[in-house]
Amino acid sequence: MRIARFVVNDEPAYGLLNEDDTLTELVGDPLYGGVQPTGNTHQLDDVRLVAPVLPRSKVVGVGRNYADHAKEMGSEPPASPMLFLMPNTAVAGPGEPITMPAFTEEVSYEVELAVVIGRIAKEVPEERVPEVIFGYTVANDVTARDAQRTDGQWARAKGFDSSVPLGPWVETDLDPADLEISGRLNGSTVQDGTTADMIFDVPFLISYISQAMTLLPGDVILTGTPAGVGLLAEGDTFEGEVEGIGVLRNTFRR
Structure with missing residues (x-):
């Protein structure tokens, strides 16, 4: 299933994306109430997608x-x-313009597979990790490289407002072991890899992280980026794509 979060008539809602590019609206938040369709449907082109x-x-x-x-x-x-932490205020949605903050002159893109946690998870064995995953989405780990070099800690460099675009939706049925992952800057491919090249795979990561901190429904894990990272400039458009999920597209501004 592909589950999107969207705004229509100024009201936020969750929806199930159908093959005909319609969204079947859901009751409440599916992370907490399960996938319960309502009788309402919307054309994908008639709504505004936000962070899923x-x-x-x-x-x-x-x-x-x-x-x-x-x-x-x-x-x-x-x-x-x-491991490093980012605040939830860093999250942005698909299509949203990302503002590069004044404190940095070197902002770069990093396309990543993101894991969405679906239930409380603590000290999860690797073989049981699929039980705690709600689904997967695409992320761009936007990074202030100059701040990353000078600060020592990465909180400011990677946690500023809108530095973690997510989207366009969550795919719940996916094997993350060997997915093509790519990034395009203004239409040109700059990152091209596969999740099979991860040093630490998804089951290991979730198990490892859950040994240190309790993961809660809705927590997001960014799993790293392949080579090809580079700098962004005013007016640039970056598209991150993960096989089986879709394309996350954002423009950047000062």
């Missing part, structure tokens, strides 16, 4: 989880997952 999930507590990032990206950043692949 609002993290209730946190976004967890995983740094340098692709060896080729670690190499291009001048680092060795990590021996264990490099």
Whole structure:
């Protein structure tokens, strides 16, 4: 299933995306009430998609989880997952303009597979990780590179407002083991990889993170980016795509 969050007539709602590009509106938030269709349908073109999930507590990032990206950043692949946290105020939606903050001159894109947690999870064994996953979406881990270099901690560099676009929807039926993942800057492909190249795969990551912190429904895990990251400029458009999910598109402004 593909579950979107949208606004129609100034009212937010969740919907099930159908093959004919219509949305069947759902009762409440499917993370908490399950997928309960109403009798209302909307044309996809008649609504405004917003971030498909609002993290209730946190976004967890995983740094340098692709060896080729670690190499291009001048680092060795990590021996264990490099974790960092971003506030839920960093989340933005598909199609939303992303404002690059005044404190940075070097803002870059990072297309990533994002995991949406569906139930409370603590110390989850790897073999039971699928039980706690609600679905998957596309993320862009927008990063202020100069702040990342100078701050030591990554909170400001990766957690500023609108730095984590998510979308266009959540796909609940997906095997994350070997998916094509790509990024296009103004129509030109700049990132091209596969999730099979992750150093630490999704089951390991969720199990590892849940050993340190309780994951709650709606929490989002960013799983790292392949090589090819680069800088964004005023007016640029970046499209992140993950096989089996779709395309997340945003424009950037100062």
